Amino acid sequence: MNEDLKAVTVGRYLALRLRELGVEHLFGLPGDFNLSLLDEMLMHTGLEWVGSTNELNAAYTADAYARVRRSVGALVTTYGVGELSAINGVAGAYAEDVPVVQITGATSTTAATTRALLHHTLVDGDHGHFERAYREVTAHSEVLRVDSATQQIDLALLQAVRTSKPVYISVPTDVAVAVVDGSNLTWPLRRPQSDxxxxxxxxxxxxxxxxxxxxxxxxxxxxxxxxxxxxxxxxxxxxxxxxxxxxxxxxxxxxxxxxxxxxxxxxxxxxxxxxxxxxxxxxxxxxxxxxxxxxxxxxxxxxxxxxxxxxxxxxxxxxxxxxxxxxxxxxxxxxxxxxxxxxALEDEQTDTAYLGVAATETTGEPLSQAEFWYAVQQWLPKSSTVIADAGTAFYGALELAMPADSDLLGQPIWSSIGYTLPATLGASLGDTSKRAILFIGDGSAQLTIQELATMLHRGLTPVVFLINNAGYTVERAIQSPDAVYQNVTGWDWLRFPQAFGAGDRAATYRVSTGIELQEALAAASDNTATLVLIEVIMDRLDTPTILTELAAGLAAANTAREARK
The missing domain is CATH 3.40.50.1220 (TPP-binding domain)
Structure with a gap:
């Protein structure tokens, strides 16, 4: 046995177990309750830190990372304010069956026992509020103790693998640096087997x-x-x-x-x-x-x-x-x-070949959803990770005939808008063999656009189609299209890369006609060394066919619920 593993800190043990499961990147933000934990997890373990712009984005990033690697993803937050910021992303991972490991650097064992009135708590002496909250959106939760930390870590990670659901591990500040017997690291975590x-x-x-x-x-x-x-x-x-x-x-x-x-x-x-x-x-x-x-x-x-x-x-x-x-x-x-x-069954010949989006003529007229998605269909390169946000983007992408060796990554169950921009970061780091291609609406992008800065900082080169239809078109299609709450404030989207310090690492285009779109698509194909941001101007009420039908179903369901009251 490696002598270095006979006595390891709890933080290092956790990091090495994550590495064993295929984790190479750790997402999250620092906070005073997790600093010692981060020091231990990142010291001589091979884990690479990817600082996120907020904890919700870190959860989204870890989710997509786990999806493309067909493994687990992990994030580290600080107690209270940090872990609560991430809980929506972890809940989405639960709904979508993604094994995300949420790790919280928590108040010390002594502080919790003495009910100390610390910052980031609810100042009521109860330090267990947030662990209890996470029980609702994870398959397993643990608050580590020194005497059983290695067993607790192994149990939680095995549950993540077995259930394909997120798990929660709370690491008190004193436990993070405690030295424990690392002998179990000699034995790999046993993958679940069928009865x-x-x-x-x-x-x-x-x-x-x-x-x-x-x-x-x-x-x-x-x-x-x-x-x-x-x-x-x-x-x-x-x-x-x-x-x-x-x-x-x-x-x-x-x-x-x-x-x-x-x-x-x-x-x-x-x-x-x-x-x-x-x-x-x-x-x-x-x-x-x-x-x-x-x-x-x-x-x-x-x-x-x-x-x-x-x-x-x-x-x-x-x-x-x-x-x-x-x-x-x-x-x-x-x-x-x-x-x-x-x-030894025999095949029945059935003509079911899916040809994708219906052909639409390229024009100099204002760009329609039909013309946009057909142009994308013709352009979409092989071996791509296509990522599409809830709403117009996802249901437009569903009409595409996907090229060979490509995936469509979305969140059709949880449908949390803004998920896909941090997810593009996670997918790009999780599978470097495929270029990420993101489709996201302006309303969704306003929630998480800051993670574009992380992509630029790390030299990632996705193609981002930002569909600007001046608000929440998916909600307009369901009900009250002219309501004030369907609108968003207008942003100058093409300025963001430079504001985020892109330098020469980004190319930007604004298109409003089919001809302009074709020019931008050609440029995106030629420019594989930088991030490409294409703002696509669309009519506020124009929707892809599937979304039109889906919205009608949602509207009918809402009406039926009201009638039953």
């Missing part, structure tokens, strides 16, 4: 269920992404008799040009009637890593019977009413492939 008996029973039941089937239709959900199962989905798609649709949160998990790809399914909002009928009428339907939330199902307009489905979830599988606990998603998916392969 072998349950997996065997699932295989038998699945074989019986599929024996008389002619084909297998799979709806692939976002939890497959969280487990890094893209290759397994592609392998499944190579099996005769299988066809695969995806939810909007997992768009392009299978190459959309693949002959067995059905494209994106969203209930009645599905672009292809053929695809909708194939999914709704499938017998059986396999729900793999699926989340049946309102926006992902077209307001619950899915036509398949969930109770009769074959469901493959993160830690269990189900066939109709029979549940198989302890069967992990990666194993149930592999079992599905093996069983279907043994059945």
């Amino acid at each position: 072998s008996l349950m997996l065997s029973q699932f295989r038998a039941a699945l074989t019986e269920r599929l024996t008389s089937t002619q084909n297998v239709t799979v709806l692939a959900g976002p939890r497959l992404h969280r487990r890094g199962l893209e290759a397994a989905v592609t392998s499944l798609a190579e099996t005769p008799g299988v066809r695969i649709a995806s939810q909007s949160g997992s768009k392009a998990i299978l190459d959309e040009a693949h002959p067995r790809s059905l494209g994106t399914y969203m209930g009645h909002i599905t672009r292809s009637q053929t695809v909708r009928e194939l999914v709704d009428n499938a017998d059986p339907i396999v729900l793999a890593g699926v989340v049946l939330s309102d926006l992902l199902t077209g307001f619950f307009s899915h036509g398949f019977d969930v109770s009769e489905a074959i469901a493959l979830d993160l830690t269990e599988a189900r066939i109709g009413g029979s549940r198989f606990y302890g069967v992990l998603l990666e194993d149930s998916l592999q079992t599905l492939k093996e069983v279907v392969s043994d059945l």
Whole structure:
């Protein structure tokens, strides 16, 4: 055993365990309660500090970092003011099944025990308020003690990996620097494994269920992404008799040009009637890593019977009413492939190729959503990480036919506006092999634009399309389009890179016609060495087709709720 590991500080132990899980970057802000912790975590551990502009942005960044690496992300905040600033981002990670480790540098054990009236507390002597708050938005929480710190750290990190949910670790200032036995570091954290008996029973039941089937239709959900199962989905798609649709949160998990790809399914909002009928009428339907939330199902307009489905979830599988606990998603998916392969099904020829955005003529007229997204479709390079904020940006991006080896990263469940700008930082650091391409509205960008400074400082080179439609167009499409609260103050967006110290590390363009857009797109392709910011001027009421239909559904749902009061 490495002699240096026999006696390590708690902070260093935590850092080394994160490194073991694939974490290379640590996000967050310093504060007096976490300074000693940061010193220990960053000293000779290989972790690289990425200072964020605020704690909410740090949480968003860690979320995207975990997504693109198919691992965990981590952030460090100070007690009270810092961790509460981050809690919205951590809650979003919980809703979207992202294993983010929220680490808080907390008041000392003595201060908590003596109920000291310190700054950053609520001055009521109770130092446990915020740990209790985090219990609501994490899968596991720990307040470390010296005598059990290593065990607590391991338990929390294993829960993050097992559940694909965030966890919370509070490290009191005295505990952070306490020296503990690091012997456990000799043994890697054991990845979760399926219950072998349950997996065997699932295989038998699945074989019986599929024996008389002619084909297998799979709806692939976002939890497959969280487990890094893209290759397994592609392998499944190579099996005769299988066809695969995806939810909007997992768009392009299978190459959309693949002959067995059905494209994106969203209930009645599905672009292809053929695809909708194939999914709704499938017998059986396999729900793999699926989340049946309102926006992902077209307001619950899915036509398949969930109770009769074959469901493959993160830690269990189900066939109709029979549940198989302890069967992990990666194993149930592999079992599905093996069983279907043994059945030797035959393919049915179905014309379901998704061609993307409808062709639109490039003009010198004011730019429309239709013209913009078609131009983007033609330009979008291979091997890109496309990141689209909630609202106009995300639902416009959903209409794209994604190029090969590309991902669409969004937040369709939590839908917290502003998420994607810090997420672009996390994605760019998490996967340096792909250029990040961000689509974000002006209203969303006003929440988190300051993280652009961090990207510039680190020399990152994303392409940022800032859709300026003078406010909250997604909300205008739902209700009260002329209400004063739908407007935002106008900002001179192209000045921000220089205000953030860009120097020659950024190129900026403002476009309002198709011709101007084409020129900016060509420049973005040529300029891969700097950040590119393209402000896209749009009409305040113009929306992509999917958003128009989605907004109508939201408006109808709101009306129905009011009628029931």
